[in-house]
Amino acid sequence: MKNMSPWWIRIPFFFFLIFALVEYFIDSGEKPAFLTYPIIQLFMLMVLLILIAIELIVKSVENVLFQTLSEEAKERYLSTQAKSWEWKWAKRTYKNLLGSKPIEEENEIIIDHNYDGIKELDNKLPPWWVYLFYATILFGVIYLARFHVFNDYDQDLEYEMEVAEAQAAIEEYRKTAKDLVDVNSVIMLTDASDLQAGEAIFETNCVVCHMADGGGGIGPNLTDEYWISGGGIKNVFKTISEGGRDGKGMIAWKQTLKPAEMAQVASYLLTFQGKEAANPKAAEGDIWVDENAPVKIETDTVAATINE
Numbered sequence: 001m002k003n004m005s006p007w008w009i010r011i012p013f014f015f016f017l018i019f020a021l022v023e024y025f026i027d028s029g030e031k032p033a034f035l036t037y038p039i040i041q042l043f044m045l046m047v048l049l050i051l052i053a054i055e056l057i058v059k060s061v062e063n064v065l066f067q068t069l070s071e072e073a074k075e076r077y078l079s080t081q082a083k084s085w086e087w088k089w090a091k092r093t094y095k096n097l098l099g100s101k102p103i104e105e106e107n108e109i110i111i112d113h114n115y116d117g118i119k120e121l122d123n124k125l126p127p128w129w130v131y132l133f134y135a136t137i138l139f140g141v142i143y144l145a146r147f148h149v150f151n152d153y154d155q156d157l158e159y160e161m162e163v164a165e166a167q168a169a170i171e172e173y174r175k176t177a178k179d180l181v182d183v184n185s186v187i188m189l190t191d192a193s194d195l196q197a198g199e200a201i202f203e204t205n206c207v208v209c210h211m212a213d214g215g216g217g218i219g220p221n222l223t224d225e226y227w228i229s230g231g232g233i234k235n236v237f238k239t240i241s242e243g244g245r246d247g248k249g250m251i252a253w254k255q256t257l258k259p260a261e262m263a264q265v266a267s268y269l270l271t272f273q274g275k276e277a278a279n280p281k282a283a284e285g286d287i288w289v290d291e292n293a294p295v296k297i298e299t300d301t302v303a304a305t306i307n308e
């Protein structure tokens with residue numbers, strides 16, 4: 001049997017055919033199946049190895065059969081192989097795309113004028129060039145229709161879409177990279193694991209001055225609603241990161257703690273709010289009100305209004 005296609009077309013062809021079938025038949029949601037189920041990568045590797053094995057087996061069978069041929073038949077076989085199909089195919093395509101006449105046939109296209117022996121050939125435009133030219137025309141027509149007739153989108157919109165996409169990607173990344181939090185993006189953590197981590201950090205670094213229950217010692221009381229440098233997660237994060245007022249003893253912890261750890265300890269110490277400390281230090285600073293908090297209806301006033 002004569003093979004009509006070279007191995008470097010056959011193997012990729014069957015490989016991607018099987019791959020496409022796998023992707024088509026295995027339902028894997030939004031992600032491609034080979035990412036959702038890594039076992040498929042192993043499967044495709046096996047497929048590749050099997051395809052290579054088949055090629056090798058066919059080759060060696062051919063080889064064995066070749067040895068059984070008579071000398072004369074061998075010679076004939078080799079001569080057909082030498083001009084093997086793949087090579088001819090590549091050469092033919094190349095020539096067709098170039099579209100030039102071989103030198104021996106040039107007299108067919110010579111133009112009937114000459115100047116001092118300089119002659120001109122009536123060569124056709126090379127097909128590769130012509131096809132490319134047609135392609136640009138087609139592109140131009142589609143482009144014109146899409147962007148100038150149907151006004152698909154303009155550069156401004158494209159820019160905005162890309163920025164929005166990038167923003168979403170950054171948000172997504174921030175979620176996985178907790179250490180990217182800063183004073184602007186920090187939020188109150190509520191996961192038990194984060195609060196436990198915060199407690200551990202507080203116990204190793206902060207209790208000497210703030211006491212285990214936050215009642216205060218060298219440092220101020222953290223259980224009351226009075227804050228020297230502002231309450232709420234953002235201010236507290238900032239104080240921990242940058243330190244307190246100069247010379248008061250509260251250092252900038254950003255040298256020691258990672259951003260994620262500062263967010264954890266800040267969230268943890270805010271759980272002291274409203275709790276009774278064993279030995280509370282007198283309040284320092286001002287009552288801090290969160291300007292961004294949702295408006296709270298004072299229950300007394302409501303009750304008073306109803307009573308009236």
Ligand code: HEC
Binds near residue numbers: 239245
């Ligand atoms: C060496 C003692 C010391 C240690 C250790 C210490 N602090 Fe402080 N902390 C202080 C002092 C003193 C202040 C008051 C700073 C000021 O007056 O500006 C303070 C202030 C604060 C405030 C602001 C309180 C307010 O009313 O605004 C927070 C929040 C705080 N500390 C958290 C921590 C955390 C978290 C740690 C551990 C990572 C820690 N501190 C470790 C001494 C300390």
